[in-house]
Amino acid sequence: MPMTREDLEVRYNLFNQFALQDQKKYYKRAMSEHRKAAAQVNRLRAFLSLLTGISAAIAGYVVQTRFLGKESCTAIRNIPADCGTWEAVVIVLTVMAIVLPTVGALFSTLSDLFQWDKMISIYKSATENLEIADAQSPSPAMPDDVYFRASLRAFVEGTLNVMSDETAQWGQSIRTPAQIENFINEEVEKANRRMTGTTGSLKG
Amino acid sequence: MTDQPLPPALPTPPATSPTIEEMLADNAPVTQEGKAFRKNWPSWLKQMPRLNFPPLSEDFELIERKQLIGVLKEIKADQAAVKRVVDDLKYLDSELMRLFRERDYEAKSQQNRYRLYQILYMVLAALATLIGALIALFLEIRPSLVPLLALGETFVALITTYLATISGREPPLPLWLENRRRAETLRREYFRYLANVEPYDEVDGYEREMLVSRRAAEINRGFFPGEQANEGK
Numbered sequence: 001m002p003m004t005r006e007d008l009e010v011r012y013n014l015f016n017q018f019a020l021q022d023q024k025k026y027y028k029r030a031m032s033e034h035r036k037a038a039a040q041v042n043r044l045r046a047f048l049s050l051l052t053g054i055s056a057a058i059a060g061y062v063v064q065t066r067f068l069g070k071e072s073c074t075a076i077r078n079i080p081a082d083c084g085t086w087e088a089v090v091i092v093l094t095v096m097a098i099v100l101p102t103v104g105a106l107f108s109t110l111s112d113l114f115q116w117d118k119m120i121s122i123y124k125s126a127t128e129n130l131e132i133a134d135a136q137s138p139s140p141a142m143p144d145d146v147y148f149r150a151s152l153r154a155f156v157e158g159t160l161n162v163m164s165d166e167t168a169q170w171g172q173s174i175r176t177p178a179q180i181e182n183f184i185n186e187e188v189e190k191a192n193r194r195m196t197g198t199t200g201s202l203k204g
Numbered sequence: 205m206t207d208q209p210l211p212p213a214l215p216t217p218p219a220t221s222p223t224i225e226e227m228l229a230d231n232a233p234v235t236q237e238g239k240a241f242r243k244n245w246p247s248w249l250k251q252m253p254r255l256n257f258p259p260l261s262e263d264f265e266l267i268e269r270k271q272l273i274g275v276l277k278e279i280k281a282d283q284a285a286v287k288r289v290v291d292d293l294k295y296l297d298s299e300l301m302r303l304f305r306e307r308d309y310e311a312k313s314q315q316n317r318y319r320l321y322q323i324l325y326m327v328l329a330a331l332a333t334l335i336g337a338l339i340a341l342f343l344e345i346r347p348s349l350v351p352l353l354a355l356g357e358t359f360v361a362l363i364t365t366y367l368a369t370i371s372g373r374e375p376p377l378p379l380w381l382e383n384r385r386r387a388e389t390l391r392r393e394y395f396r397y398l399a400n401v402e403p404y405d406e407v408d409g410y411e412r413e414m415l416v417s418r419r420a421a422e423i424n425r426g427f428f429p430g431e432q433a434n435e436g437k
Contacts, residue, residue, distance in 0.1 A: 003288075003400055004285070006282035006284070007285045007288060007289075007400070009281075010276070010279070010281045010282065010285040010286060011289065011398060011400055012399070013281075014267070014289065014399075015395055015398060015399040018266065018271070018272075018275075019399075036247035036248075037246075037247035037248035038248075040246050040248045041248050091345070094341060095341070098334065098337040098338065099334060102333045102337070103330065105333070106326050109326045110323075110326065113322050113323075113326070114248075152401075153405075156396070156401045157402075163388070163391075163392055167388040167389075171381050171385060174377070174381060176322065176377065177322075180326060180329065183325060183328070183329040184325060184364060184368050187332065187360065187361045187364035188365045188368055190361040191361040191362050191365040194358055
């Protein structure tokens with residue numbers, strides 16, 4: 001038995017509210033969160049690069065002014081009293097210039113893992129396509145039940161197709177960052193080599 | 205549509221519940237994730253994996269009852285039509301939602317596991333790079349520290365091998381993607397049945413119910429009705 005016009009209108013409203021509008025909300029929220037996350041991580045990376053540059057520049061300046069020349073910390077006679085402090089400063093700055101880019105690289109890999117920009121592009125396209133599906137929504141003012149039914153069907157199928165396409169695109173975009181895969185392979189090889197080496201020396 | 209009272213199947217919302225406008229203005233989509241989860245954290249930290257993953261929420265619904273009542277009141281729905289929708293929702297709850305909840309939960313759990321491993325690898329990779337750089341630095345100024353750093357480097361390699369071995373059994377990435385695909389297909393099937401579009405518009409009564417039960421079970425085992433390429437065929 002086909003559904004009545006009242007049935008179809010109730011079902012249209014529920015589908016519109018809980019499938020289409022909910023999906024739009026999801027895309028909107030996900031895009032907003034991903035944009036913020038990508039921007040925050042980018043700022044962190046930029047800040048770490050800046051700190052690395054500053055550390056390296058100050059270290060270079062200290063070395064030039066305190067460790068080069070006749071009355072510097074490397075001189076044979078008349079070594080200044082504060083050389084120990086300056087040496088410590090140079091070591092700290094050098095360590096910073098090593099540690100900070102490493103942390104920066106960690107954030108780069110994090111971006112590759114979450115693929116925020118790619119996700120934003122997928123959700124943006126899906127949101128635009130949902131608007132196309134939404135444009136086919138039936139109107140309660142439609143006098144013809146057959147036309148209302150056909151319009152509802154086009155609206156529902158259009159929305160479900162967008163959701164299906166988005167899931168497929170999302171699934172294809174999820175990849176383990178190549179740098180992590182390379183790292184695992186190298187470390188496993190390294191561990192095997194060391195274990196083989198140790199076992200070999202014990203045997204020998 | 206007539207302005208009739210709702211059938212007894214729908215409970216009356218408490219007096220303190222938000223208005224329909226407030227409910228509909230809520231920008232949070234329906235999800236098993238709590239709305240207050242890491243609320244004030246930076247966005248990138250919000251997405252980090254959890255160390256203790258919460259248990260499955262047995263009462264999660266794709267259509268929250270309070271919101272449903274709000275929408276039905278708003279549109280002044282016909283009582284007989286509401287009764288049929290409520291019957292459909294009850295049937296979906298018993299036949300499809302339990303499968304959806306399990307698949308959705310499993311997908312989230314495997315996603316968490318996958319990201320946790322990846323982040324651990326990233327930290328280990330950073331540590332390996334750092335130790336390598338420090339060895340190069342201390343080789344000149346503090347050679348006595350080099351054996352200690354080399355020991356650290358060996359530990360990093362061993363921990364990485366250990367993680368690669370334990371994550372190699374039931375790798376989380378394919379399980380995450382497979383469960384997510386099934387959960388999303390079940391979600392679409394739920395709305396397909398509710399909106400009564402193909403193939404549910406061609407059958408009625410118990411046949412319609414049996415059809416959704418069969419299709420949900422097929423999706424749950426990785427067979428997607430209407431798709432050419434099906435996994436696990």
